[in-house]
Amino acid sequence: MIEVEDLQVFYGEGRDRFHAVRDVSFRVEKGETYGLVGESGSGKSSVLNAIAGRHSDWTGTVRLAGAEVDPRRRNPADRQKVQIVFQDPFGAIHPKHTIGGTIAEPLAINRRQNRGETVDALLRQVGLPGRFRYRYPHQISGGQRQRVSIARALALQSPILLLDEPTSALDVSVQAEILNLLQDLRRDQGLTYLMVTHDIGVVGHMCDRIGVMKDGRIVEELTKAQLVRGETAHPFTRELLSESLLG
Amino acid sequence: MSDPILSVRNLRVTFPSLAGRIEAVRGVSFDIGNEKVGLIGESGSGKSLTGRSIMRLLPKAAHPVADRMRFDGKEILSLPEGEMRGMRGGEIAMILQDPKFSLNPIMSVGDQIAETCRIHLKLSKREARARTLHLLEQVHINDPARVYPLFPHEVSGGMGQRIMIAMMIVARPSLIIADEPTSALDVSVRGQILRILDELRAERPTGLLFITHDLNLVRRFCDRVLIMYSGRIVEELPASRLDEAEHPYTRGLLDAIPRLDRPRDRLATLQRDPRWITEEAGR
Numbered sequence: 001m002i003e004v005e006d007l008q009v010f011y012g013e014g015r016d017r018f019h020a021v022r023d024v025s026f027r028v029e030k031g032e033t034y035g036l037v038g039e040s041g042s043g044k045s046s047v048l049n050a051i052a053g054r055h056s057d058w059t060g061t062v063r064l065a066g067a068e069v070d071p072r073r074r075n076p077a078d079r080q081k082v083q084i085v086f087q088d089p090f091g092a093i094h095p096k097h098t099i100g101g102t103i104a105e106p107l108a109i110n111r112r113q114n115r116g117e118t119v120d121a122l123l124r125q126v127g128l129p130g131r132f133r134y135r136y137p138h139q140i141s142g143g144q145r146q147r148v149s150i151a152r153a154l155a156l157q158s159p160i161l162l163l164d165e166p167t168s169a170l171d172v173s174v175q176a177e178i179l180n181l182l183q184d185l186r187r188d189q190g191l192t193y194l195m196v197t198h199d200i201g202v203v204g205h206m207c208d209r210i211g212v213m214k215d216g217r218i219v220e221e222l223t224k225a226q227l228v229r230g231e232t233a234h235p236f237t238r239e240l241l242s243e244s245l246l247g
Numbered sequence: 248m249s250d251p252i253l254s255v256r257n258l259r260v261t262f263p264s265l266a267g268r269i270e271a272v273r274g275v276s277f278d279i280g281n282e283k284v285g286l287i288g289e290s291g292s293g294k295s296l297t298g299r300s301i302m303r304l305l306p307k308a309a310h311p312v313a314d315r316m317r318f319d320g321k322e323i324l325s326l327p328e329g330e331m332r333g334m335r336g337g338e339i340a341m342i343l344q345d346p347k348f349s350l351n352p353i354m355s356v357g358d359q360i361a362e363t364c365r366i367h368l369k370l371s372k373r374e375a376r377a378r379t380l381h382l383l384e385q386v387h388i389n390d391p392a393r394v395y396p397l398f399p400h401e402v403s404g405g406m407g408q409r410i411m412i413a414m415m416i417v418a419r420p421s422l423i424i425a426d427e428p429t430s431a432l433d434v435s436v437r438g439q440i441l442r443i444l445d446e447l448r449a450e451r452p453t454g455l456l457f458i459t460h461d462l463n464l465v466r467r468f469c470d471r472v473l474i475m476y477s478g479r480i481v482e483e484l485p486a487s488r489l490d491e492a493e494h495p496y497t498r499g500l501l502d503a504i505p506r507l508d509r510p511r512d513r514l515a516t517l518q519r520d521p522r523w524i525t526e527e528a529g530r
Contacts, residue, residue: 039433171289171460176503176514198433205505205514228507240434
């Protein structure tokens, strides 16, 4: 569903040009969840932004649902294949738009019909009551706001969701609810997830396969079983594990 | 336990509201000795308000009362503001989550530490600079002379937090209140910051109140844990025995954490019981 080959991501111009992601290749099958883990600055969000089309200064090949995307020009069909859910549910939603307006925006941009009914259905899918469409972001909790971000990401029925630290701003009890919701949605709608996080516990729970990033490269790829058994070859992965594995 | 460094009995923090007074902290009692005490709770549980009450750094509208809030023989809540100001950053220090908001953005980090040295230790300019470089070294900043002239936006989160700690230890506090000091940091940097805190405590007896929502961190780092729910402490136990917690809220939190050593298809979610709000902690 997602195929990335030889991805190089750059920022800046001329002498300040920074090579943030180097030779990154991986593939995610349909229905799979792939996790990118690493520290801040390791390039994991840069990979996500290149795939999402939020950053255009990259080379290499990115194929989404079989079709290659152009770094500089995305056609509307490409754009509808992928949606993103961000870490901070406070920053990701417009504070002066109602919840209903927020969820309807991608529908309006793409001139979809029956927007009212679709918003109702989306709210139901993410477990929020229909009356929430009239509320504003400051009137609901952080967990509910993250549900709104997810509803908006589902609006165009995109087969791929990119999840950038979707629960790290939430309390553990709320995190569990959001992770369960994401699992249910993936199973019911056959979604494919690419998830960025630094929480090894979350990765182990959600992801089928994991790419460990350091200094812009994927230094190791692991299956969930290997991660759970602690079978890692790379010292950096072991360090990540020992810092986060607690018993 | 010998004489505690801080002793709190029946702390209550109320806010006025249109519907009468709202009690955000509702009768919290605890002692802190020369130990690391974790204060755990979710957003809105009153854990940060409890920490801020000790510093008397509450929003203007908040009204704190306590039967006892004794630090170093003094009743904190009835101290004159002038004396309290000397205590803040002196005997009691605080570290917050994001150094970017705590540091002055238009003053170099070195000058900020030096200013603290001049105020609290009455050092000359030159002495303050020398002391600052030494402090930066103490928090494991390799090249203090290079870091001294940097501005807060030029340093990383982990470096910023180390600068905050350097500033905090100027006056050798005997009580440190750390409110989510490592939540914004990478795991490896988090480890470094915790090790620095441990080193400081090894030098002299210091009480540490570690406010966080990260149960795993508390389990490994702290000596004792207080679990707060809806303005009350609902359970208290040694950190090493966190897994034996009995209160259904603590149990619920523990079960909600995804863990590599206990893989599950679905995470347990917290089923809240209205009785948790009213019943007293079992002790």
